[in-house]
Amino acid sequence: MTQTNTVLIVSDRPQLAALLARAVENVVACRCIEPGASLPAALPAVAVVDVSRNATLARAWVARLHASRIATLQLTNQAAAIGRTVSATRTLRADAPRTVVLATLFNLIDSRRTGERPVPGEPSVPSAATAARAESLARVADAMVTRVFEAAGAGRALTPAETDAGTEVILEAVSECGIRTWLEAIERHDQQLYQHSLSVAGYAAAFGTGLGLPRADRMRLARAALLHDLGKARIPLEILNKPGRLTPAEMAVMQTHPAIGADLLRDQEGFDAQTLQVVRHHHEMLDGSGYPDGLAGAAIPDLVRLVTICDIHSALTERRPYRDPLPHREAHALMLDMVPRLDADLLRAFERLVLQAIPDAAVA
Numbered sequence: 001m002t003q004t005n006t007v008l009i010v011s012d013r014p015q016l017a018a019l020l021a022r023a024v025e026n027v028v029a030c031r032c033i034e035p036g037a038s039l040p041a042a043l044p045a046v047a048v049v050d051v052s053r054n055a056t057l058a059r060a061w062v063a064r065l066h067a068s069r070i071a072t073l074q075l076t077n078q079a080a081a082i083g084r085t086v087s088a089t090r091t092l093r094a095d096a097p098r099t100v101v102l103a104t105l106f107n108l109i110d111s112r113r114t115g116e117r118p119v120p121g122e123p124s125v126p127s128a129a130t131a132a133r134a135e136s137l138a139r140v141a142d143a144m145v146t147r148v149f150e151a152a153g154a155g156r157a158l159t160p161a162e163t164d165a166g167t168e169v170i171l172e173a174v175s176e177c178g179i180r181t182w183l184e185a186i187e188r189h190d191q192q193l194y195q196h197s198l199s200v201a202g203y204a205a206a207f208g209t210g211l212g213l214p215r216a217d218r219m220r221l222a223r224a225a226l227l228h229d230l231g232k233a234r235i236p237l238e239i240l241n242k243p244g245r246l247t248p249a250e251m252a253v254m255q256t257h258p259a260i261g262a263d264l265l266r267d268q269e270g271f272d273a274q275t276l277q278v279v280r281h282h283h284e285m286l287d288g289s290g291y292p293d294g295l296a297g298a299a300i301p302d303l304v305r306l307v308t309i310c311d312i313h314s315a316l317t318e319r320r321p322y323r324d325p326l327p328h329r330e331a332h333a334l335m336l337d338m339v340p341r342l343d344a345d346l347l348r349a350f351e352r353l354v355l356q357a358i359p360d361a362a363v364a
């Protein structure tokens with residue numbers, strides 16, 4: 001039997017299997033089967049075993065895949081027991097967040113790459129109509145972001161309805177026109193903070209789509225990304241826009257922006273706890289070296305990790321008065337060097353699901 005560059009999902013949770021398959025199909029062909037079916041003749045390169053209701057059947061699937069040398073990710077409630085019998089299988093809890101499941105799965109796919117190039121959003125030159133559409137949506141989103149940040153700076157009330165409207169526009173633009181065209185559309189913005197917020201939200205929208213997140217989760221992710229630096233609306237302009245590196249004292253002021261932003265949103269009505277978490281913690285690092293609270297490891301929620309990756313990548317590839325933007329590949333290599341401060345699995349998923357649609361020349 002031959003091994004093909006496909007993913008097989010064996011699952012007794014059809015809904016979860018379908019959501020995983022939708023995200024995987026951005027990268028390679030994927031097939032879902034029920035646990036009672038048999039192993040296809042064309043063997044997959046990678047398999048997921050998600051059979052929590054029948055431990056015997058789950059064990060049989062893991063053994064069968066192991067015998068055929070198929071890299072396997074098992075979702076299980078009995079990780080310890082099964083992990084002992086088949087050590088090559090990666091295991092995650094059955095209730096692990098879907099972003100973690102997908103990031104682990106994409107890692108396995110990477111490790112079994114058969115030389116075939118993945119095909120998510122092959123970079124292609126956008127048509128004039130697509131570019132014009134992205135530019136008109138960028139103007140709308142820009143006006144909304146400007147209003148929200150100016151209100152935050154002036155101490156006026158903010159409403160979730162207003163930020164949601166801006167987030168909707170960004171989701172629509174990125175899904176209609178692609179992340180590459182979105183970045184090009186916002187590149188000319190003269191307000192660096194607003195451009196950065198639109199850019200991070202765009203990356204988050206593309207990441208969420210690539211991960212196959214449902215619309216409500218994509219909204220939450222993109223909204224949090226859009227607002228992550230809201231606290232900078234209260235940082236003195238001479239520090240915020242300083243055309244050079246900050247002194248340690250200025251840096252200390254700048255580093256108050258996550259707490260300021262979270263406090264500002266907490267004082268408003270209707271902003272959810274996850275958005276507040278992203279705003280407060282987007283500069284935390286997995287090894288505890290970040291700020292403001294020095295959170296480490298599992299204390300940093302998934303949503304925060306996703307936005308942190310979008311934020312750093314965006315910052316490195318933006319122009320600053322004192323340095324040129326880094327090409328995307330170099331920025332990504334630099335971020336891989338930051339592991340274990342950043343989440344390695346999510347970084348690889350970001351590369352595969354978002355960056356492959358952006359040729360360096362187009363936006364660097």
Ligand SMILES: [Fe+2]
Pocket residue numbers: 228229257282283
């Ligand atoms: Fe920030």
Ligand SMILES: [Fe+2]
Pocket residue numbers: 196200228229311315
């Ligand atoms: Fe930022």
